[in-house]
Amino acid sequence: MSKRIIAVLAVVCAMALPVSAAGAASSKNIVETAAGSKQFSTLVSLVKKAGLVKTLSGDTDYTVFAPTNAAFAKVPKKTLNMLLEDKSMLRKVLLYHVLPGKVPASKVLEAKSAKTAEGAKVTFSLRGKSAFVNESKIVKTDLECSNGIIHVIDAVLIPPNL
Numbered sequence: 001m002s003k004r005i006i007a008v009l010a011v012v013c014a015m016a017l018p019v020s021a022a023g024a025a026s027s028k029n030i031v032e033t034a035a036g037s038k039q040f041s042t043l044v045s046l047v048k049k050a051g052l053v054k055t056l057s058g059d060t061d062y063t064v065f066a067p068t069n070a071a072f073a074k075v076p077k078k079t080l081n082m083l084l085e086d087k088s089m090l091r092k093v094l095l096y097h098v099l100p101g102k103v104p105a106s107k108v109l110e111a112k113s114a115k116t117a118e119g120a121k122v123t124f125s126l127r128g129k130s131a132f133v134n135e136s137k138i139v140k141t142d143l144e145c146s147n148g149i150i151h152v153i154d155a156v157l158i159p160p161n162l
Contacts (some may be wrong), residue, residue, distance in 0.1 A: 042072040062148040063103040105141035
């Protein structure tokens with residue numbers, strides 16, 4: 001099973017990155033990398049609102065499971081408005097998408113689960129040829145940043161304690 005997981009993630013990684021970017025470390029940090037892509041404009045805006053720019057721009061390595069704008073569009077308006085009004089809750093939700101350290105795709109599913117920067121655990125699974133973090137599909141992997149890695153996901157993760 002482990003070899004199958006690694007093979008699937010290798011294929012996902014190969015599809016996610018342009019040939020020139022594969023294996024090349026970026027000089028941009030996590031926030032700069034996300035800000036450079038229109039698909040993360042909602043995430044970047046919320047990171048700013050939550051006061052997490054300095055944290056995700058620093059020297060500490062993180063792995064971020066980054067929801068796209070389309071993922072945020074799936075969140076009910078009432079829930080999104082509640083997050084926008086409560087900075088503490090917004091920080092919790094965003095930090096639930098962050099793992100301490102660099103965790104490349106090849107190691108994600110080996111872990112089966114991991115404790116997030118928010119404090120709760122996320123789980124990793126393979127369903128067919130797709131990898132998931134909780135119920136969110138990992139659609140692109142291993143976007144290298146100077147201080148970590150971004151994996152793109154198709155849904156917003158909500159901590160179990162909210």
